[in-house]
Amino acid sequence: MPAQTTLTQHSPEIELPPDAATADDHRNPRRRRTAAEPEPQPVGDLVHPEPRHDIDKLILHPQVKTDILAGLRALEMREHLEAVWNLSAIQPQQGRCILNFYGPPGTGKTRAALGIALRLGKPLYQVDYSAVISKYLGDTAKHIKAVFLAAQEQDAVLFFDEADSLLSKRVATGESCSTSINQNRNTLMQELDRFDGVVIVTTNLFENYDPALLRRIQRHIHFRLPNASMRRELFAHHLPNPDRVTADYAVLAELSKGLSGGDILNVCVNAIHAGSADTDPAKWQVTQEMLEREIAKVKKAKAEHAGEKGKSRRKIGFGY
Numbered sequence: 001m002p003a004q005t006t007l008t009q010h011s012p013e014i015e016l017p018p019d020a021a022t023a024d025d026h027r028n029p030r031r032r033r034t035a036a037e038p039e040p041q042p043v044g045d046l047v048h049p050e051p052r053h054d055i056d057k058l059i060l061h062p063q064v065k066t067d068i069l070a071g072l073r074a075l076e077m078r079e080h081l082e083a084v085w086n087l088s089a090i091q092p093q094q095g096r097c098i099l100n101f102y103g104p105p106g107t108g109k110t111r112a113a114l115g116i117a118l119r120l121g122k123p124l125y126q127v128d129y130s131a132v133i134s135k136y137l138g139d140t141a142k143h144i145k146a147v148f149l150a151a152q153e154q155d156a157v158l159f160f161d162e163a164d165s166l167l168s169k170r171v172a173t174g175e176s177c178s179t180s181i182n183q184n185r186n187t188l189m190q191e192l193d194r195f196d197g198v199v200i201v202t203t204n205l206f207e208n209y210d211p212a213l214l215r216r217i218q219r220h221i222h223f224r225l226p227n228a229s230m231r232r233e234l235f236a237h238h239l240p241n242p243d244r245v246t247a248d249y250a251v252l253a254e255l256s257k258g259l260s261g262g263d264i265l266n267v268c269v270n271a272i273h274a275g276s277a278d279t280d281p282a283k284w285q286v287t288q289e290m291l292e293r294e295i296a297k298v299k300k301a302k303a304e305h306a307g308e309k310g311k312s313r314r315k316i317g318f319g320y
């Protein structure tokens with residue numbers, strides 16, 4: 001067996017430009033893990049959806065709900081076809097289907113992925129990007145393969161949450177790592193093509209997706225910010241003990257314009273904390289004033305964040 005070369009320093013004969021990656025730099029494409037360095041960690045988490053994740057418990061625009069149910073029906077149909085006809089034996093990848101959930105943060109994309117897995121009776125294999133992306137040559141590609149293998153072995157729905165961070169087209173060519181990034185991207189696309197199951201990708205930044213991924217997506221579902229009547233429902237949903245709440249839901253719905261379901265969750269949880277300060281739990285109450293104060297805080301934080309991002313970013317949008 002040939003001895004493995006371990007590069008710890010550059011050969012003195014090779015002249016390197018002053019900004020070249022050093023031998024230990026992760027940008028060095030020839031760097032390899034030494035025996036002393038730790039073995040790779042698991043590359044994802046297996047999440048078991050619970051009944052509370054059912055799609056019916058989400059408060060969605062009727063069109064979004066229709067799109068999700070249509071996607072689900074198509075997936076269930078594939079399962080039935082596979083069970084009866086063993087289609088994958090005739091045509092591999094017959095079962096593969098990529099769904100894309102896109103839209104603003106906090107609109108229920110991650111929750112809907114759990115809901116789909118629940119309806120399919122499968123766990124969700126949530127990819128851990130920090131474990132997938134490695135500074136060692138070849139390890140990222142190996143991890144990508146491990147992701148697909150794990151999902152296949154567990155018969156799980158493969159879940160790339162906030163996928164734009166992994167599947168972005170914005171690879172700065174000319175950087176010393178661009179070759180290996182493109183190799184990893186190719187590995188990912190090959191694995192997607194070999195995979196026989198359901199894949200869900202979510203993003204807030206749809207425009208960042210790599211076109212190679214876009215081509216492979218069967219169905220796009222656009223999650224939107226809730227309208228007034230949905231916001232009203234979201235408040236009622238996230239304040240489950242009405243006996244302890246004195247609130248005007250119509251006013252809350254009006255005041256919370258522009259907030260997402262995730263924002264409303266935060267408002268309600270913070271108001272619950274504010275209303276549970278008394279030493280006697282019998283006195284714990286959530287009032288309109290507490291809720292309004294929390295709405296104002298979230299709006300202020302969002303306005304500051306939007307201001308920092310600047311007008312140019314806001315122009316991108318998704319048409320909501």
Ligand SMILES: Nc1ncnc2c1ncn2[C@@H]1O[C@H](COP(=O)(O)OP(=O)(O)O)[C@@H](O)[C@H]1O
Nearest residue numbers: 058059060105106107108109110111261262265
């Ligand atoms: N459409 C919705 N219906 C009910 N709850 C929602 C909805 N959207 C968001 N939420 C609440 O906000 C939380 C975070 O939502 P999440 O699915 O993580 O949003 P996203 O993935 O789009 O950023 C959920 O767990 C839920 O409590």
Ligand SMILES: [Mg+2]
Nearest residue numbers: 109110161202
């Ligand atoms: Mg999410």
